[in-house]
Amino acid sequence: MAQTVLTFITKIDPGKVTQLTTLLEQIESNQSSNPFVPFASLKGLHFASFVIFDDGDCGPDLVFENNFDGALDAYLEDLLRHAGHGLHGIYSCCLGYTATGSYDRQKMTAYLRAHVVWPNAYHIGNVGRGAERIHQETTLRDRIEVFLDDLVTDGKIDEPLGSLRQRIQQFVSDDPSLTWAINVRPRQTIIEQFTPWAKIALVAMCALLFLPVLIPLAIVSVIVLRRHEKLDPDQFRPVSSAHVQHLAKREDRIVQNHYAGIFRVKPGWFRRVTLRSVLWVANLIARTSTRGKLMGIPSIHFAHWSLIDEGRRLLFLSNYGGSWGNYLDDFIDKASTGLTGIWSNTTDFPPTRFLVLDGSRNGPRFKSFARDKQTATRVWYSAYPDLTVQNIDNNSAIREDLFTSLDETAVRSWLRRF
Amino acid sequence: MAQLEHHDIQGFLLSSYGHLPCATYLLLRISDVASSRQWLARLTDEVRTAVAVSKAEREQEVFSVNLALTHTGLSKLGLDPAALATFSLAFQEGMAAEHRARILGDTKDSAPQEWHWGNADNPVDILLLVFARDEDALEAQLRQRRNDIVAARGIQEVSALSAGRQEDTKEHFGFADGIGQPVIEGSGRLSRQLDRTGHATVLKAGEFILGYVNDYGVVADTPSATGMPDFGRNATYLVFRQMAQHVAEFWRFLDDATRRSDGTSDQAARERLAAKFVGRWTSGAPLVKYPSGDPHAGTSTLNSENDFEFYENDGHGFACPIGAHIRRANPRDALGPDSQTALQSAKRHSILRRGRSYGHRLANPFVEDGTERGLHFICLNSDIERQFELIQQTWINNTTFSGLQRETDPLIGNHDKTDRLFTVQDDPLRTRVSNLRSFVTVKGGAYFFLHGLRALRYLGSLKDSIFHYQTEWRDE
Numbered sequence A: 001m002a003q004t005v006l007t008f009i010t011k012i013d014p015g016k017v018t019q020l021t022t023l024l025e026q027i028e029s030n031q032s033s034n035p036f037v038p039f040a041s042l043k044g045l046h047f048a049s050f051v052i053f054d055d056g057d058c059g060p061d062l063v064f065e066n067n068f069d070g071a072l073d074a075y076l077e078d079l080l081r082h083a084g085h086g087l088h089g090i091y092s093c094c095l096g097y098t099a100t101g102s103y104d105r106q107k108m109t110a111y112l113r114a115h116v117v118w119p120n121a122y123h124i125g126n127v128g129r130g131a132e133r134i135h136q137e138t139t140l141r142d143r144i145e146v147f148l149d150d151l152v153t154d155g156k157i158d159e160p161l162g163s164l165r166q167r168i169q170q171f172v173s174d175d176p177s178l179t180w181a182i183n184v185r186p187r188q189t190i191i192e193q194f195t196p197w198a199k200i201a202l203v204a205m206c207a208l209l210f211l212p213v214l215i216p217l218a219i220v221s222v223i224v225l226r227r228h229e230k231l232d233p234d235q236f237r238p239v240s241s242a243h244v245q246h247l248a249k250r251e252d253r254i255v256q257n258h259y260a261g262i263f264r265v266k267p268g269w270f271r272r273v274t275l276r277s278v279l280w281v282a283n284l285i286a287r288t289s290t291r292g293k294l295m296g297i298p299s300i301h302f303a304h305w306s307l308i309d310e311g312r313r314l315l316f317l318s319n320y321g322g323s324w325g326n327y328l329d330d331f332i333d334k335a336s337t338g339l340t341g342i343w344s345n346t347t348d349f350p351p352t353r354f355l356v357l358d359g360s361r362n363g364p365r366f367k368s369f370a371r372d373k374q375t376a377t378r379v380w381y382s383a384y385p386d387l388t389v390q391n392i393d394n395n396s397a398i399r400e401d402l403f404t405s406l407d408e409t410a411v412r413s414w415l416r417r418f
Numbered sequence B: 001m002a003q004l005e006h007h008d009i010q011g012f013l014l015s016s017y018g019h020l021p022c023a024t025y026l027l028l029r030i031s032d033v034a035s036s037r038q039w040l041a042r043l044t045d046e047v048r049t050a051v052a053v054s055k056a057e058r059e060q061e062v063f064s065v066n067l068a069l070t071h072t073g074l075s076k077l078g079l080d081p082a083a084l085a086t087f088s089l090a091f092q093e094g095m096a097a098e099h100r101a102r103i104l105g106d107t108k109d110s111a112p113q114e115w116h117w118g119n120a121d122n123p124v125d126i127l128l129l130v131f132a133r134d135e136d137a138l139e140a141q142l143r144q145r146r147n148d149i150v151a152a153r154g155i156q157e158v159s160a161l162s163a164g165r166q167e168d169t170k171e172h173f174g175f176a177d178g179i180g181q182p183v184i185e186g187s188g189r190l191s192r193q194l195d196r197t198g199h200a201t202v203l204k205a206g207e208f209i210l211g212y213v214n215d216y217g218v219v220a221d222t223p224s225a226t227g228m229p230d231f232g233r234n235a236t237y238l239v240f241r242q243m244a245q246h247v248a249e250f251w252r253f254l255d256d257a258t259r260r261s262d263g264t265s266d267q268a269a270r271e272r273l274a275a276k277f278v279g280r281w282t283s284g285a286p287l288v289k290y291p292s293g294d295p296h297a298g299t300s301t302l303n304s305e306n307d308f309e310f311y312e313n314d315g316h317g318f319a320c321p322i323g324a325h326i327r328r329a330n331p332r333d334a335l336g337p338d339s340q341t342a343l344q345s346a347k348r349h350s351i352l353r354r355g356r357s358y359g360h361r362l363a364n365p366f367v368e369d370g371t372e373r374g375l376h377f378i379c380l381n382s383d384i385e386r387q388f389e390l391i392q393q394t395w396i397n398n399t400t401f402s403g404l405q406r407e408t409d410p411l412i413g414n415h416d417k418t419d420r421l422f423t424v425q426d427d428p429l430r431t432r433v434s435n436l437r438s439f440v441t442v443k444g445g446a447y448f449f450l451h452g453l454r455a456l457r458y459l460g461s462l463k464d465s466i467f468h469y470q471t472e473w474r475d476e
């Protein structure tokens, strides 16, 4: 099942920021049973967040992030069924929301649709696994683990591999509450798997075709880029301690953390076009990443990049596993090129050469930049707060290979998954 | 390669003073600023620097004194607020800050409210590290230090943490300690480390000494003060945690977990599981190289071999479990995406360990004797968040470390939640140990700054801000 990644972005009525903040605080302090947005009732929801960005002249924005299963229509329906009235309260604090008085489902639907922002690029860690499937496979693994504990205690592990595996299969088939485990749907359809590669091939072909035009264009671009890079102001303003404290206090409550930030794109059309193109390419490549890694980073569940305000600002949201420090270190140690290619087009980023060199490799400065641009997430929900991308992948693999026919080596490596 | 300024660097940064086996750590609090400054100015002349001495001189050496300050200590001595804000945030907030306690796993019995020192009830400003050749020399040094402190009248002794004499290099659970240690480029210790362990990870000086190029190829921001922009040069951050070890509880747990089906103790299985917790046999021999048994079993020989990798030599953790203490504390090449990147990345989270055990050895490791014993864990690093705290949070106490679930470091992890596990990977099937308990309790701790000598002199010569204020006022 495919996942959808999007945000609803609305302008907050400047006079109602406090009211909205209070409301969001109420939701955050009681995620499971608040009367406004009962996240846990939304079946296909993976991660969601509300962030208030107050970015000086751009006015306060409310970003409502949603990462869910299936398409928008069905999700909207479910969302409004459970949270319509709550969202009415929230969006009554926003501009352009005309449903004064009581909640009106039609108007809310129209309002949300009008404010959907589809990301320019996004990444999904556990491609094709719906929220329900993730929960089920966690249960399956836990149950088998306990069964294996008994096998070990009973000294059954000296049996031949095949019969060990049979015992596990038997255990699962015998349990009526686990029957769903037997039939597995593929993570992606053939078409879903094939399309991203086809697109890349197509792009490559077009590029070849237009090579005579592209080469001079590229040369000119590089010259212009270098001029920009040399002229970009290099002023380093370390992030304030108070801001970091404010952010850090909210972090590390569960296995995952949330990053929300808005970045100003450097002035001029050149940077805007460059960033849009880089994101376009990044998104093309990200669609082929089905093994849980984004440019070598293994910990990201969902991440989005969206250009907003006619490309003048870049919104970045990420739901990642582990600590902030570790996440940023992964960015620096494993994905410098890609992320420098994106963020070098935004202001205050450490100086770069040729778009992707230097930049984030200056670790301390890059971290200061990333903290400085981060905004505290007001409400953040995770449907599986103690799982990493790796855990989920492993649980899926256990189930996918449970009843397939495997040779001895494969059985051995399957057993290592426990 | 960086030229280290040995005359300005404190000796403790480059040496663990193996030739001075006796130690006491004095924790002090400032009550009168002016006299504390005078005391500090006098003491600075006696602080042992890192200037190399000949072998003969070292053999003659009787004692060594080093000194580090907390953020509150610096503030009391009158470092101006702008300067105080140039230190790392972790240091400014201190180890006991609420969200730091959360990320470090200091909860329940280990929570800062329960600490003997380093919390709001009993804050510490100064750490005086006193090392000596023998008990008598230590006694004499302490007497003199205390006389000076009493004479200064502005300083109180919060606590004297005695590390006593190290009998050998084993910690209280019974394992050889102090093997894995990075080497600072330019410190001249490379060949010694190679001889000792057959392996050395050389790191840029800036990883451990402020003011030098670090592993990112830059000189990280260094604290600065009015009139002394390079105030932090030649200094480092010193992390101190007093960690009580529950030795009998540890061995009884292992004993219970490895009993035969008839209920009798299985010594071999017990020692094996203990080794799986650590990643080394009690002799120090690494499991990756000696998976089937301790090559020095039954002898007192120690083994400091360190020339192995995890992914390359033991990818599945069949020898050294994925969650073992040394594999968490330094995953080497194990965390991917490929060995080379993993090694490079793990390197950036290295610490120089300088801890020493305290308390007497437990006579019978299965029977508690009612006295406290443990490790005065000390480590040095230039970036507390990226080095010490990352190891503690992202590796040691991470319940999902490297694909695991519901487990933390079996030896020193926080096991307050009752469902904690430890998985021992094996072929064809793992075994799981359940209901782990916390075998270690934090009793106190703080982040200190181990200054360069010039910075200590600067602090000793500071004048009262009131004084500044008056002169300015008079000038008007």
Ligand code: HEM
Residues within 6 Å of the ligand: B171, B172, B173, B175, B176, B177, B178, B179, B180, B181, B243, B244, B245, B278, B280, B325, B326, B329, B330, B351, B374, B375, B377, B388, B391, B392, B396, B412, B440
């Ligand atoms: C009571 C507490 C502790 C005990 C008993 C303990 C024990 C040990 C032992 C037996 C070793 C193996 C010998 C060696 O390589 O030196 C070791 C290694 C190590 N420990 Fe600990 N430890 C404790 C706390 C800590 C803490 C708090 C940290 C860091 C946050 C830490 C980090 C390390 C590191 C980095 C290594 C070396 C790993 C390597 O490079 O292979 N330890 N420890």
